[in-house]
Amino acid sequence: MKARVRLFRNRQPFNIQATNELFLEAVRENVSYHYAHCKLYRNILRKLHFSPEQLRDIQDLAKLPFLPTVLFKKYRFFSMPEWCIPIKATSSGTKGQFSHIGLDWGSLLCGLHMVVRIAKWRNLLSFCPTNYVILGYQPHKSNQMAVMKTAYGATLFAPALHRCYALQYRDGSYVPDLESVVKHLEQFGKKKFPIRFMGFPSYTYFLLKLMDERNICIPLPKHSKIMLAGGWKQFYTEQVDKQTLYDLIKRILNVDEENVIEFFGAVEHPIMYCDCPKHHFHVPVYSRVIVRDVHTLEPVPNGTIGLVNLLTPMIEAVPITSIMTDDLGVLHDGRKCGCGLESPYLEIIGRVGLKDIRTCAAGATELLEERAV
Numbered sequence: 164m165k166a167r168v169r170l171f172r173n174r175q176p177f178n179i180q181a182t183n184e185l186f187l188e189a190v191r192e193n194v195s196y197h198y199a200h201c202k203l204y205r206n207i208l209r210k211l212h213f214s215p216e217q218l219r220d221i222q223d224l225a226k227l228p229f230l231p232t233v234l235f236k237k238y239r240f241f242s243m244p245e246w247c248i249p250i251k252a253t254s255s256g257t258k259g260q261f262s263h264i265g266l267d268w269g270s271l272l273c274g275l276h277m278v279v280r281i282a283k284w285r286n287l288l289s290f291c292p293t294n295y296v297i298l299g300y301q302p303h304k305s306n307q308m309a310v311m312k313t314a315y316g317a318t319l320f321a322p323a324l325h326r327c328y329a330l331q332y333r334d335g336s337y338v339p340d341l342e343s344v345v346k347h348l349e350q351f352g353k354k355k356f357p358i359r360f361m362g363f364p365s366y367t368y369f370l371l372k373l374m375d376e377r378n379i380c381i382p383l384p385k386h387s388k389i390m391l392a393g394g395w396k397q398f399y400t401e402q403v404d405k406q407t408l409y410d411l412i413k414r415i416l417n418v419d420e421e422n423v424i425e426f427f428g429a430v431e432h433p434i435m436y437c438d439c440p441k442h443h444f445h446v447p448v449y450s451r452v453i454v455r456d457v458h459t460l461e462p463v464p465n466g467t468i469g470l471v472n473l474l475t476p477m478i479e480a481v482p483i484t485s486i487m488t489d490d491l492g493v494l495h496d497g498r499k500c501g502c503g504l505e506s507p508y509l510e511i512i513g514r515v516g517l518k519d520i521r522t523c524a525a526g527a528t529e530l531l532e533e534r535a536v
Contacts, residue, residue: 166192167476171273173448176280177506182448183221186476191218193476193484194227201242204482225453225462229472229485232431235262241481243267248480252309252430264309264430265480273477274433277449281435282320285424289321291386294351296344298362298370299393300337301328309430310363310393317361317390324356329366341370345379352381360389364408364425365398367391371411382417389418392426405442427511431486432473436509443500443508450475452509454494455487465494468512489514 166189173182195215197204208214211228218227241248248265266274282288295318300311318326327347330337351358360367389412409420427436427444434450446452453462454469463469471492474485491512497505
């Protein structure tokens with residue numbers, strides 16, 4: 164059995180220390196696969212003088228060349244024929260550029276194990292029929308964005324009676340319709356079934372602010388939950404702190420903070436990061452996080468701000484074993500959280516443009532620009 168499969172079947176999703184050797188083995192297998200099947204990735208590693216055999220110790224993960232997410236926004240490169248990749252997804256298209264990622268059958272099976280473990284840990288699985296308010300995109304065949312697919316997937320945690328969407332597809336484009344959401348919410352609130360919100364924190368805030376201005380309060384039925392995923396993106400100037408949003412949720416919907424769950428992720432790193440009851444993103448066994456100095460790109464100690472480098476051996480369709488995000492973050496000692504988990508937790512501080520930083524992966528970008536084969 165592959166190390167990747169054994170890793171994702173682990174019954175303790177946050178037992179980092181006990182899975183270090185298995186994670187390293189899975190990463191070595193994954194890098195070897197991409198090295199053998201993706202010519203561009205192999206050329207990148209060779210140009211940076213790296214081979215899979217150099218991954219001998221868990222500390223060697225920091226030596227693995229990372230690929231900046233910007234590469235996936237500019238180029239499509241896969242480690243298997245696209246026709247045999249069952250699921251494809253794109254990023255949300257910041258500044259008109261999209262990352263194109265694929266999920267192979269093996270990664271889908273691994274992802275299923277991961278989602279079930281994490282959802283069970285956070286008490287998200289239920290057999291009780293539920294009404295969903297999606298503060299995101301209405302599904303449409305023309306939309307391949309991962310955020311849309313993720314939001315829809317979250318409605319499978321409990322049987323869906325009805326789904327309403329804040330961003331509705333009309334005449335070839337998406338149109339915000341919070342008025343429709345308010346009407347649906349008023350209808351849902353008259354029934355005894357739980358209601359679950361899922362989607363962008365920005366639209367969740369805009370909806371609740373609208374309801375607050377109109378003095379509309381709809382106490383949600385017992386066992387209702389508010390699930391938040393994604394950033395504020397173009398609405399960053401209107402972003403509020405988490406506690407302000409939690410307080411608004413309590414006042415308008417009468418949902419306690421313990422039933423507000425937040426997710427973090429990226430299309431280039433499809434690992435499910437779900438916050439703990441203290442609202443911290445602990446690193447699960449399926450991934451590792453390295454925070455790097457913004458100037459030298461060397462790993463920094465826990466508690467130090469830097470660029471977030473994410474690693475996972477989950478995907479064989481695309482060489483995303485180690486990717487460098489444009490997020491600034493801090494990795495904290497898990498024992499300082501207070502929730503009981505000892506796995507380190509990641510705090511996202513903000514974003515920075517990688518074009519302003521001289522990276523050791525610059526050679527990879529140059530290689531792609533030159534259309535190296």
